[in-house]
Amino acid sequence: MSEQSSAHTIIVFDIDGVIRDVSGSYRRALADTVEHFTNNGYRPTPTDIDKLKSEGIWNNDWEASQELIHRFLETQGESRNQSRIDYETIVAFFQSRYRGTNPNHWDGYICDEPLLLQPKYLEDLTNAGIAWGFFSGATRASATYVLEKRLNIKPPILIAMEDAPGKPDPTGLFAAVRHLEKGDTNPATVIYVGDTVADMYTVEKARSQQNQHNWIGVGVLPPHVQKLPSRREAYAELLIDAGAEMVFCNVQDLTPARVKVLVG
Structure with a gap:
């Protein structure tokens, strides 16, 4: 990734269905x-x-x-x-x-929640100059449990249920981006990664309210919809119709190289 594009790229992750499999929880x-x-x-x-x-x-x-x-x-x-x-x-x-x-x-x-990414993936993003954090509808205690105790991210940049209105209101996404910008006044490209229609609607609302950033929605298929090809395809189409520019089977498929393609 070029230094110019990576320096101004931010990825904000949803947690449930993206970072951890919540189908059994x-x-x-x-x-x-x-x-x-x-x-x-x-x-x-x-x-x-x-x-x-x-x-x-x-x-x-x-x-x-x-x-x-x-x-x-x-x-x-x-x-x-x-x-x-x-x-x-x-x-x-x-x-x-x-x-x-x-x-x-x-x-x-x-x-008993299976993790959907490994710490090395986040390290690769950091090494590529991509800032990252989390905006989730999970409670802070639940989100902290997976981020700190299981992924050893200390402290995570996290906007949780108690911190902002529920999605698709983009207030929490804006807050996460402010933390990740760290005072940088140059407009960033912001990628929000989620697994639901509400996540993609959040990006659409963010785009309509703050046009100084380039907002991109990326969909991830939660594990429970991947068991049947027809179900997987239908769910992917649902996310694309809601605004996702790309849909992946696993969040780690959003590599620094693919981020570069998205940012353009």
Whole structure:
């Protein structure tokens, strides 16, 4: 990569589905939660969850759980206004599955999340002069768990759930970019890497609100959609339709050489 292009290139990564596989953790907790609060009447499939998230506004899995609960109960004749299921109760149940029941030593699904990149990949980006950080809808504790404890990134540049409005609002992306620019006033090319429609919509909104940067959306296929070719192709098309300029099967396929091609 040329010094000129690399010096002004920033990559911001989503975490869930990009840095770690959450199909057996967040998504499993989501399905457990919906099943529990519908009295075992409905357990959403991975396809059901993807369909909801394709609407582009359900990046928060607690809110997604609540929405799927409401939609099922509506089919049973119960309106949202009649529902007595408290949001905080939904969150607490979800977290008991995802984090576990021991507040001092997490023992939930989070402990078994496969990593989707290795530290050397991030080292290669740094050596190419590419700045990188993270903007995720995950809680700070959950995001820090994978970044610091498992990938040994200390301290990570991270904008998490508590730090900004949920995607597709680009406020958190802007905040991550400000941290990574480190006072550099030259316009940067910013690549945001995500696995959902909401991630790509975030890039579109960023572009419309701050045109001094060159904003590029890159999609990554989460592992659960890669089992069938037809599913993989359909999901890739979904991300491209939402604004992704490239879609990869693994985040590490976005090499410094491919970044150079994207930046132009």
